Amino acid sequence: MSEDGAPIPFEDLALQPGEMLQVHSALEVVGDFLPVGLLGYLKNQTLIVTNPIADGRVVSVKEGTPYNVKGFSGTRHFVFKSKVLKAYAQPYPHMHLEYPRLVNTTRIRATLRSVVNCPATLYNPISRKETAVVLRDLSVGGGLLVLPEAIGRKDARYTLSFMVRIADDLEEEVRTEVIVRALDTQVSRDVTTHTMGVQFVELDRAARLLVTTLVYRQRLRKD
Numbered sequence: 001m002s003e004d005g006a007p008i009p010f011e012d013l014a015l016q017p018g019e020m021l022q023v024h025s026a027l028e029v030v031g032d033f034l035p036v037g038l039l040g041y042l043k044n045q046t047l048i049v050t051n052p053i054a055d056g057r058v059v060s061v062k063e064g065t066p067y068n069v070k071g072f073s074g075t076r077h078f079v080f081k082s083k084v085l086k087a088y089a090q091p092y093p094h095m096h097l098e099y100p101r102l103v104n105t106t107r108i109r110a111t112l113r114s115v116v117n118c119p120a121t122l123y124n125p126i127s128r129k130e131t132a133v134v135l136r137d138l139s140v141g142g143g144l145l146v147l148p149e150a151i152g153r154k155d156a157r158y159t160l161s162f163m164v165r166i167a168d169d170l171e172e173e174v175r176t177e178v179i180v181r182a183l184d185t186q187v188s189r190d191v192t193t194h195t196m197g198v199q200f201v202e203l204d205r206a207a208r209l210l211v212t213t214l215v216y217r218q219r220l221r222k223d
Contacts, residue, residue: 037050062084125159138211158198176202
């Protein structure tokens with residue numbers, strides 16, 4: 001297991017096809033990182049990804065263009081430099097990047113959390129009732145929900161679902177069982193706010209990656 005910032009072999013990240021990375025042309029001084037989808041890789045040879053997406057449109061790329069690449073794997077944020085070896089338009093736009101033998105990683109602490117404003121659905125498996133809620137405080141361990149009314153009891157179990165936006169036209173759903181750990185009602189300036197603190201129960205790898213991505217993205221926007 002590497003220390004924060006220590007380089008590790010790319011294959012140790014154990015990335016799977018379909019996971020998202022972000023790229024930024026090293027030729028540009030300013031500009032946003034753009035999402036690309038991982039299609040696969042050949043160890044020590046090539047990394048295959050889709051073309052970047054900007055404003056919902058595919059961005060054309062030129063062979064030889066250097067890129068800064070970053071992403072998330074489990075609880076690690078990683079970065080590396082690469083360049084476009086080959087670019088193809090068929091059967092769909094994709095490119096081969098130079099294989100990164102080593103990548104720099106930073107472990108994201110389990111306590112890392114961010115304030116979000118994410119619509120969510122809370123499902124009661126006993127009453128089979130769905131309640132629209134707002135997810136406000138999020139970490140890989142759980143979150144804080146704003147409720148339309150006072151519901152639930154401590155230690156009760158629900159199913160929580162919400163969407164994480166990966167790109168302008170691409171969202172993935174997180175659906176997980178949660179346990180109620182805290183309930184609270186506050187009144188301020190004649191406004192009553194009901195909240196529920198929940199703990200996630202065994203997030204699978206895909207869901208954990210999505211939650212980590214959302215949390216870390218919000219932290220990057222604040223920094």
